[in-house]
Structure formats: C-alpha cells, structure tokens
Amino acid sequence: MNQNVKMLSGLLIVLLMACFLSGCGFKDIDKRLFVVSVGIDPAKNNSKKFLVSLKFAVPTGEKISNEFLIISQEGDTIAEAVRIMKSKVDKEIDFSHAKLIVYNQELMKAGMDPNLYYWFIRRRDFQEMSWVAIGKPSALAVLKGKPKSERLPSNALFLALGRDGTETAYIIPEFLFDFKKRFGEKGLDPLLPIINAKKDNFEINSVALLDKNKLKLKLQSKETMILNLFLTENPKTALKINDGEDSFVIDTQAVKTKYKLITENQKQPYIKVDMSVDGRIEEARFNVRNKDLDKYEKAAGGYVSKQVKAVLVKMQKENVDPIGFGLRYRSRHMGNDDWKTWQQLYPTIKFKVNADINISDTGLVG
Secondary structure, X not given: OHHHHHHHHHHHHHHHHHHHOOOOOOOOHHHEEEEEEEEEEEOOOOOOOEEEEEEEEOOOOOOOOXXXXXXXXXXXXXXXXXXXXXXXXXXXXXXXXXXXXXEEHHHHHHOOOOHHHHHHHHOOOOOOOOEEEEEEOOHHHHHHOOOOOOOOOOHHHHHHHHOOOOOOOXXXXXXXXXXXXXXXXXOOOOEEEEEEEEXXXXXXXXXXEEOOOOEEEEEOHHHHHHHHHHHOOOOOOEXXXXXXXXXXXXXXXXXXXXXXXXXXXXXXXXXXXXXXXXXXXXXXXXXXXXXXXXXXXXXXXXXXXXXXXXXXXXXXXXXXXXXXXXXXXXXXXXXXXXHXXXXXXXXXXXXXXXXXXXXXXXXXXX
C-alpha cells in the first residue's frame, strides 16, 4: 500500500512540474527549413561587410527532387545576416544538414576575418565535418548551380568533395575543422579548393593557398595534382611525361611520398623528398616496347622529380606551407625558438627530390 502511494505521489509531482513548463525549443520537421550550403560574398552595400546566402532544400513529398531555395542578406556579421533572414521565412532555419561553406575569393585576398569560420564552429547545430571552398566567380554563383546529374540540392558538390562519387587527384577537399586548425597551427598553412561555377555544371581542379592572413597563391590543375601527392595517401592519377617526341602517360596504381628534413651538421640544410610510383603506360605517341621499360622509367623519374621540385619552390617563394614542413621541423626541434628558427630557414632551404618510377607493363597493346 505504501509503495503504491509513493508511486502515485511521484507521478503527481512530475505532472505538476510539467504544467509549469512553458514549452521547449524542439520544433517538428515540417516546421524547419534545412540549409544544405552556405555562401559568403562581399556586400554590395559599402556600409555592410558580407553578403550571406543560404541554400535550402525544398522537400516535395515522397518524390526525390533537386528543387531548392536561396535567400541572401547583407550584414556586418554572419550572425546578423542570419537573424534578419529569419524574418524572410516561415520556418526555423536548421543548419544540421549544411555540408558546404563557400567563400568568395575577394574575401580571402582582402584578409581572412576569423569570424568567417568561427561562427560556424561555435554553433552547436553546424557540422565541423562540413567542407569549405572558394567559389568563382562568386559564392552565390556556386550555390545557384544545378547540374543535370544532380538528384538532391548541392549533392553533386558533396559527391565530388567527399570522393563518394568521382575519384581524382585534382580535387583537394578541405574540412572546416582542419581549416580552423591550419589557421592556428604554426608550420601548417590553410588551403581551399576552388569551385568554378559553369552553366549547369561546375569544375574543381585547382587550389588556393593562404598564409595565416590571406590568399597568397593559386595552383593550376597540374600543380594541384602534385600537391595532392603529398596530402593524400596513395592517390590515383595519370602522370603525363613530356620527354620530347616520346611523350607518354602513366596510369598510377600506387603512389607513396615521404620526406625528411636534413638540418643537422649541414652547411646547406635541405628537404629530401622520396616518391615511389607504381603504374602502367596508359597512352603513348610512339610504339612502346616492353624491353625499353627501364628507359621509360628513367625518363619518367627525372621528369616527375623536376615537376615536383618546381611546385615546392613555387610555394616556398610565397612563404606558404600547406604540406606542413614547418610542423615536422618543430616536432623534431622542440625549444623556445623553434618556430623563429624555422621562419628564417624555410625561405632558403633546398629541395632534393627523387622520383622512383616502376612501370609494370605497357597495357594491353604491346
């Protein structure tokens, strides 16, 4: 009897407490608008800083659709623009499905405002696994894209950046959490893939390199592919070897890149890069013979070594380090002046690149 009284008393207390609750923050799914992509451009109005654009997926019942809605608003901060945008819609704006942040390259050139990425990280409903990129000619133009192969809003870009669809060494995806880390980590600089908006399509085959403040260098497609050999484990690509009239293309099956900083007891410190490439000849302008594979491997090794070194020197001249040579140096030389020493060392350090090419066969046609 006493046990039943205790249970009823407890239930009554819970019911009474519920009566005093004014409600909770939860809203049903049919009262939410889900953002899939965010674009940030410079404001057209000089009195404001940013033009923030949100791309919403528009549900159409059970049928799969790529219909979307884009709303833009100028503001001095992203938070201000989003708050004003709430007055333009009839549902709660939800960022839990937002997977892409696109920045206008002019913002990157002018100087990176920390609020451009900190706002997303501070929000509990935004995924730090979201991708970040630069949009050309603008972030809004990228959001407006509607490729014919796309079944869901922005899904074509998600497949390309996430490598769930296409696999290519010309795309270097960048996550929001890594982007933030690169801004704060000494010896590792930020990078952003560049999305070129085309009519009913897009193109991603170049990358922008930043220092801790602004955009410093844009790599072309071939240079982007070479940089990706350092950043991606075993990337699949095709290496075009320009050996005069005997040009040919190697389809890579495995690529391994490692480097070592040689700084102790050396008059001239250098970075030793060893690259191992296994592949087969995919295309050639001449009659390829198996007995000459050693000759082709030697020619390919020398050519690839020169190309890789040229990209490393190009990044060095702009004093950007997306690979993390400085971070490696600091991990091996711990001290109060390790960062200062590396800053003095990096502009003059030499690169020694050795590419070991192993061609397994010449393809189906011998």
